[in-house]
Amino acid sequence: MNVNSLVEERFIKDKPGVLLSRRQRDKLLRRSDILRAAEHVFALKGYYEATMQDIAKEAQYATGTVYLYFKDKDALYLSLVEQKYKDLLSILKEETAKAHTAKERLEIFIRENLSFFERNQNSFRIFFTERNKRQTIKVSKLHNLPIVLQHREFVMDLIKSSQDEDLVRDDFPAKQIADMLISILMSVVFNWLRDETKSTKNLSRMSDFVLDMFLNGAGKNK
Amino acid sequence: MNVNSLVEERFIKDKPGVLLSRRQRDKLLRRSDILRAAEHVFALKGYYEATMQDIAKEAQYATGTVYLYFKDKDALYLSLVEQKYKDLLSILKEETAKAHTAKERLEIFIRENLSFFERNQNSFRIFFTERNKRQTIKVSKLHNLPIVLQHREFVMDLIKSSQDEDLVRDDFPAKQIADMLISILMSVVFNWLRDETKSTKNLSRMSDFVLDMFLNGAGKNK
Amino acid sequence: MNVNSLVEERFIKDKPGVLLSRRQRDKLLRRSDILRAAEHVFALKGYYEATMQDIAKEAQYATGTVYLYFKDKDALYLSLVEQKYKDLLSILKEETAKAHTAKERLEIFIRENLSFFERNQNSFRIFFTERNKRQTIKVSKLHNLPIVLQHREFVMDLIKSSQDEDLVRDDFPAKQIADMLISILMSVVFNWLRDETKSTKNLSRMSDFVLDMFLNGAGKNK
Amino acid sequence: MNVNSLVEERFIKDKPGVLLSRRQRDKLLRRSDILRAAEHVFALKGYYEATMQDIAKEAQYATGTVYLYFKDKDALYLSLVEQKYKDLLSILKEETAKAHTAKERLEIFIRENLSFFERNQNSFRIFFTERNKRQTIKVSKLHNLPIVLQHREFVMDLIKSSQDEDLVRDDFPAKQIADMLISILMSVVFNWLRDETKSTKNLSRMSDFVLDMFLNGAGKNK
């Protein structure tokens, strides 16, 4: 799975029994070519410095062709973000399903997150930089992407179930705790990305630190 | 204090006994006018969408005038970031100095951070959006701003002293823990900023949650 | 010949038997449109006062289109100069080849020069005015244009062959004499251009004067 | 003489017996300061790249001060050209007056020209580059400067007197011959300026070449 995750799975999965015509298949492939190119170029240059021509060139299509698949630069960017979240979410779901206890689920969740960002470090840089034209409009646009909401919700469910299993405190709302977990994760990832010397070679090795901190905090055990 | 923090305090503080000439004072005031305008416009539109004309207009100066005080758009932006960090750092130093124990220092640190971001929510949006032209070049430019480094160092010292006073675990490097504290704070601020309904009216009220989570983690006390 | 000299002949001549594709032909035609417009505008206003918008407008293209054919204003200007020199040189070569004696060659050379400048008086004004941004850099750029060097060399060869045929004195280096010939020509042209009343209607009529002066000098024959 | 030639001699010489008031003298000195600075800056950067601020700075005055002495950039430039011509003309008049024969006068004329340009090579570069904004307007402006007309006339008179003394042929109008003499001179100077290696160390040494060429031409004596 995820082999060709860039191909909008919605189209494929919605009608699982239906064989796609060559026309449709080609269309999806081209769309995925462009997304791949956009990922590369955005990661390299950031949203504003990346030009549609750059992306078209990288995808080996003509400029106009890109506009057949994406309404405008913004839509292309948003599709890309959505794509990445979708990939991540699908992995998280699949892997956490294998766990039996809340703690295992948390472990897997953290490990898979770190591993995902490690694998996608280039495109991940995108998330840390300029989002979009009018941030006021667009940041909310980003956060309202259905998939992004789904992702937050997934983490919340995870926390909730952990609270149910008495692993996590329930004196604060799951939402708040979920956001904190996400932020600890992001912090680790961000600092790892920033550290160009990559003194911590392996991001995944941080799993234990994250889990420990999340559960026990930085306070000294007395 | 910090009433007119936008005026380069360096100039003022270097010669504390000396009254600035009217010329000098005017110059600083104009500079601060422009910084204030830039803060407003950048916060509203983000770096790329903000134009120098927007900023000049907001400051009620002509376009060219802005260039008398800042070499280019980049320098203006960087000055602004530096300014904000400087303000924050100066508050943090002043307030934490009043504390007697590590725990008090941490409490104050967290409270003052949240309060600062609450007061400066508009400009804080800037930090969450596009940084600069070529992210690869410029983000590093940002992170290497002396004041930014000082800020990180300040937090690290805070953690170290907390480790010394047996408040914080010392089985992880202070740097790692410091970054985590910063990121928990940022996470709370970010989610508060994002929540347009401001269900949590008062950001400062989150102080206790942050301190609790940071010290004790999300794990259920058994 | 030279009917459409503004079209880069290099491209055409390199593959004399090959019909250019419509695409290529169009491209060359557009390029030549722009050069023609640039010639007009530069001649009228000089390098600095001519704006790219002026030129685009004159060529009936959009501003950006000009940049598809020329990297920047500088490149456009240099291409124009090169073009004019190329035209002149090609005429000179073709015509002087018909001569049998050194004197005939000189006569033809002078006549064709004057006639060329007469036909191109507008664009020739360009040469007499500002060259380029930083003269120190750019004038040398101009003088190092391959075609300009070729032109000087052509005149030098002419003088050398005249020395060989005992028409021209050989007690001075050909180079010095060549530069003098060029400058006498330029002087005549310049003064003719300057004379707005055009009392000397026909520049070509000056041929005899130039040849006489060049060979015999202004001294009274005794 | 020429010690302070940059001071508008008109003012001083027009009323030779009158002592200038300190006020007037200061004014003239400031004007000359600015002209000197302008000469330096224009020579270095050319008309367009030189800014009024550059010139003011070089002259150690404020920007606005320059405008008290010269209406605008154009007027400053024109004054400078006028100044230089005036200096040259005054030298030429003074020196040629010492000659007894037409040939001597010619010799002196040529020698003093070359020597003048050698001494003023930096400012002379100005003449060879961009003249002025709208060349159509300004080149004629330049050529209609009273002093420039006087200079041309001076050379014409020189040629006329040479014709009268049977040194120079009279089958062509003096004006034409005068222009040719000027152009031979300019050619030598220009090529010398261009030759950065300065293989011909001493421009004045070219006097004989110029006189020889002018009188006898490049034709081989038979």
Place this chain on the structure above:
DNA sequence: CATGAATGAGTGTTCATTCAT
């Protein structure tokens, strides 16, 4: 459908000139 040349509004920046002090 795919192309890529053409478009032209929009940007950062400069600099001659003015004018309040």
Place this chain on the structure above:
DNA sequence: GATGAATGAACACTCATTCAT
């Protein structure tokens, strides 16, 4: 008179988007 900060029009160049082929 002298100053130099302020002005704002102007310019080269870019790039998202369109559309004729």
